[in-house]
Amino acid sequence: MATTAPRVEARGGENRREALLDAAAAMFATKGYDGTSIRDIAGAVGMLPGSLYYHFKSKEDLLIAVYRKGVARFEAAIDAALGGTVDEPWQAIEAACAAHLSILLDGGDYARIVNPEFVRSFPPAMLPTLNAERDRYERHFEKLIAALPLDPQTDRWLFKVALFGSLNWSQTWYRKGRYTPHDIAAAFIGMLRLKQA
């Protein structure tokens, strides 16, 4: 046998914590933060409520961990999308939008937590912590928008919130099948771009 065991854990190991995160993300996303109890989450992974406190020191702590994973997913997706350095600005932002949408719509439960409208249901004390994470992410888009050849009258900040609104709103109407994230990104950017032709 292997003389130096590759760090085998006592019972469940590190992936039990991960299982709790997954369960929490799923239940937060569907039933909300307040609507989900510690007992629900622990029960979903076959644990007793008290045992959860070995892995997380409070329910809020658990939420923050879930939220961080959510933001990380968005950042990874957008990094990957912009990795191939597209230098045409409209193509670049369309790629970023498509990446954002694919996580938002098909990225599983973690992504749903990040929505600011969702965040408002969280304990107010944690709002600064969570918003700081998100602001950092949005800055990627601000850079891409700064590079766009827009009409001089266009307020780039309003352009950003308009675009973000369209994108994030898709969570409320999107159903798998009819449109893909790429379709939607292309259509939205197309509407904002046509005048340049």
Place this chain on the structure above:
Amino acid sequence: MATTAPRVEARGGENRREALLDAAAAMFATKGYDGTSIRDIAGAVGMLPGSLYYHFKSKEDLLIAVYRKGVARFEAAIDAALGGTVDEPWQAIEAACAAHLSILLDGGDYARIVNPEFVRSFPPAMLPTLNAERDRYERHFEKLIAALPLDPQTDRWLFKVALFGSLNWSQTWYRKGRYTPHDIAAAFIGMLRLKQA
């Protein structure tokens, strides 16, 4: 003195119910449905928790009443805005957007409840009831969009959700002062319209 007293109520009268609705709207909007207790609401108007059940038969019943008032506000605003029959399609939709925004952003607590992202935190059983109210409202916009002279390639349904997304998202970033609802409506419509020039 007035011989026929103008319908003076026993104690609080009909406006006590209204006071409860106001308190509920305010607290739902800031702390969410689950985050607000019957005791909070009753206490805000100087009532005991049990007494609330004289006016509303359940907490869900109270929420529905608040929600209805919220939707009614939007409908009244848009009716007023389109009353002066603007027949230029772009002007008409801009007016509708401005009306929508003025309620959404400065329309008080009732309006905040109507946001679909907010609704998701409600008991799932009441979702059909609430969504039916909202769908009826959105149909006003579908009509206005149908009248727009858009590029043939533009999907009008996607146009609608993009516009609605931009508008409703403003709730997350709007702060009084910098932009007025009219400014925002003009800017958003301007971005989507420029190509027609």
Place this chain on the structure above:
DNA sequence: GAGGCTACCAAACAAGTGTTTGCTATGACA
């Protein structure tokens, strides 16, 4: 002035909440 309705109080109910505490089985390591 008797009856009835309105609007509310007072007090409890059962159920569910996040969290703490003490204990224990398991495997790694010396």
Place this chain on the structure above:
DNA sequence: TGTCATAGCAAACACTTGTTTGGTAGCCTC
């Protein structure tokens, strides 16, 4: 073989939740 951290169980804690029930003060009508 003994020690030790890991990972979790079992049971309780104090508290909050939506809701119900029985009673009652004030007003209106007959």
